[in-house]
Amino acid sequence: MRGILLRGGVFVLLAGFILLPLAQTFVLSFMSTLPREGMVEGQWSLINYRNIAADPALVASIGNSMIYVSLNVALCIGAGLPAAYALSRYRFVGDRHFLFLLLAFRVTPPVVLSLPIFILFANAGLVNTPVGIALVHCLFNLPIAIWILESFISAVPREFDETAFLDGHSLPSFLLRHLIPAIAPGIGVTAFFCFIFSWVEVVFARILTVTGGKPITMAINALFSFQTDIGLVMAMTVVSLIPGVGLIWFVRNHIARGFTIRA
Amino acid sequence: MRPYRNAAWWMMMPAAAVMAFVGVVPLVAVFNYALHDIFSLQDVHWVGVEWYEEIVTSTRFHASLGRSLLFSAVILAVQVPLGVGIALLLRGMGRGAVLILMLVALPLVVPWNMIGMMWLGLINPETGMVGQALAAAGIGFDWKFTALHTWILLVVMDTWHWLGLVVILAYAGLSGISGDFYRAAAIDGASRVAVFRHIELPRIAGPLGIVLLLRFVDSFMIYTEAFAINAGGPDMATHFLAIDLGEEIKGFSYGSAAARSMVYFLIVITVVWAFVRISGLSRQEERG
Numbered sequence: 001m002r003g004i005l006l007r008g009g010v011f012v013l014l015a016g017f018i019l020l021p022l023a024q025t026f027v028l029s030f031m032s033t034l035p036r037e038g039m040v041e042g043q044w045s046l047i048n049y050r051n052i053a054a055d056p057a058l059v060a061s062i063g064n065s066m067i068y069v070s071l072n073v074a075l076c077i078g079a080g081l082p083a084a085y086a087l088s089r090y091r092f093v094g095d096r097h098f099l100f101l102l103l104a105f106r107v108t109p110p111v112v113l114s115l116p117i118f119i120l121f122a123n124a125g126l127v128n129t130p131v132g133i134a135l136v137h138c139l140f141n142l143p144i145a146i147w148i149l150e151s152f153i154s155a156v157p158r159e160f161d162e163t164a165f166l167d168g169h170s171l172p173s174f175l176l177r178h179l180i181p182a183i184a185p186g187i188g189v190t191a192f193f194c195f196i197f198s199w200v201e202v203v204f205a206r207i208l209t210v211t212g213g214k215p216i217t218m219a220i221n222a223l224f225s226f227q228t229d230i231g232l233v234m235a236m237t238v239v240s241l242i243p244g245v246g247l248i249w250f251v252r253n254h255i256a257r258g259f260t261i262r263a
Numbered sequence: 264m265r266p267y268r269n270a271a272w273w274m275m276m277p278a279a280a281v282m283a284f285v286g287v288v289p290l291v292a293v294f295n296y297a298l299h300d301i302f303s304l305q306d307v308h309w310v311g312v313e314w315y316e317e318i319v320t321s322t323r324f325h326a327s328l329g330r331s332l333l334f335s336a337v338i339l340a341v342q343v344p345l346g347v348g349i350a351l352l353l354r355g356m357g358r359g360a361v362l363i364l365m366l367v368a369l370p371l372v373v374p375w376n377m378i379g380m381m382w383l384g385l386i387n388p389e390t391g392m393v394g395q396a397l398a399a400a401g402i403g404f405d406w407k408f409t410a411l412h413t414w415i416l417l418v419v420m421d422t423w424h425w426l427g428l429v430v431i432l433a434y435a436g437l438s439g440i441s442g443d444f445y446r447a448a449a450i451d452g453a454s455r456v457a458v459f460r461h462i463e464l465p466r467i468a469g470p471l472g473i474v475l476l477l478r479f480v481d482s483f484m485i486y487t488e489a490f491a492i493n494a495g496g497p498d499m500a501t502h503f504l505a506i507d508l509g510e511e512i513k514g515f516s517y518g519s520a521a522a523r524s525m526v527y528f529l530i531v532i533t534v535v536w537a538f539v540r541i542s543g544l545s546r547q548e549e550r551g
Contacts, residue, residue, distance in 0.1 A: 107476060112293065138285055142278055
């Protein structure tokens with residue numbers, strides 16, 4: 001009995017701690033925070049959300065973010081799946097070094113590489129496009145994708161592959177028709193982590209969008225001025241949380257799987 | 264045992280090509296910049312290791328390094344025990360555990376440049392919920408000018424942000440333990456501490472290793488959130504390594520910034536290498 005009470009108490013405290021900043025943001029997003037005609041400051045209103053819908057730059061930024069994050073997830077799974085399969089099933093020259101390289105780049109702070117990445121991407125014509133950001137976010141997401149996928153693939157017995165190959169499947173057809181369905185939760189968890197790390201990143205997203213293709217994070221930064229409409233900023237923040245919260249719901253039963261690391 | 268087949272490299276090609284383009288090439292470029300004095304892209308002079316000498320001998324670098332190490336130490340000391348504790352409480356809760364995992368995962372999806380702003384709004388003495396509560400209780404929370412308060416705010420904010428990752432990974436390790444182990448331990452009359460030490464800890468050591476590494480690196484190189492709170496102040500008290508680097512890039516001092524990047528990279532890579540040596544050896548024994 002005491003154990004249950006203790007546990008309940010801890011979780012209530014935890015929920016309060018986690019939800020408090022979010023609650024404040026949520027409440028402010030439904031308030032008019034600037035003096036407006038016919039409205040008192042602090043009045044409940046949907047004006048902030050209407051203002052978002054009316055501002056093409058804000059709407060476009062939501063689209064930009066969605067595009068590069070989806071591209072990044074596709075790239076990470078597309079490039080990561082064959083690599084994870086190879087690492088899970090075979091040993092080969094330099095496999096351990098490759099894993100160490102992945103780990104090294106996963107932990108390299110973005111700000112360390114920001115300067116040459118900007119010059120390299122400017123020369124390759126990848127500045128101001130979602131493709132550039134999607135590509136550069138692979139720096140930290142591809143290692144994560146490979147780790148998670150590798151641990152899910154390793155949980156599938158090798159006989160599974162052999163049966164499919166005996167049935168006459170080629171490698172690409174095996175990966176697509178058999179392996180992907182067998183590790184579907186793993187694909188979901190990978191997509192989730194790639195999505196959130198790409199969605200919340202700001203250093204690369206800032207330097208690679210000089211004039212156009214601004215993501216949602218930079219659009220929010222641009223809202224700060226001499227007289228900032230805090231309500232609008234908070235409403236935009238709430239909007240920026242929606243895809244992530246949706247994904248959490250989507251992978252909720254598998255979120256705590258697929259983390260073993262080999263290096 | 265996995266068969267030895269070098270042809271497997273063909274499957275590694277897409278991933279290797281992407282990593283080379285976004286990782287290896289820029290890293291080589293940084294190494295090259297660091298050996299030059301760069302006024303503009305046309306006006307570049309070879310200076311050898313002068314930048315490195317200047318950085319590693321400057322007292323400012325030593326002070327920032329000390330602050331970053333202290334910050335990482337505090338972050339790990341707070342978040343790892345807290346996260347593991349919560350994960351232990353979640354064990355065997357079934358559906359309820361999923362609910363708590365979803366809850367703690369929420370801060371992970373908040374864009375990083377919003378986090379500082381949300382917390383500043385929260386502790387604002389006039390409009391923030393916590394700020395008002397503190398003011399009503401007569402506690403003066405002066406994060407702008409009192410170094411200790413800025414530190415408290417940063418640690419609490421970072422814990423809010425990243426606790427979920429620790430809980431999720433620790434829970435991932437724990438949920439793989441079969442109930443037989445606990446029953447056997449109960450029959451042997453093992454204490455709670457002994458159960459943790461000999462059954463639970465070995466199972467969460469792997470995921471916990473990732474957590475330690477990620478939390479160390481991210482807190483060691485904290486930039487966006489720390490800058491948003493107080494821009495390194497008050498009086499340099501939260502001036503961490505990454506803020507030094509940010510200032511140099513903003514000041515167009517590219518050669519020096521590149522050398523500083525290399526120094527940071529070497530520190531991080533040394534830690535990762537040491538980590539892999541230690542954990543890799545224990546894993547070899549486990550695999551046989």
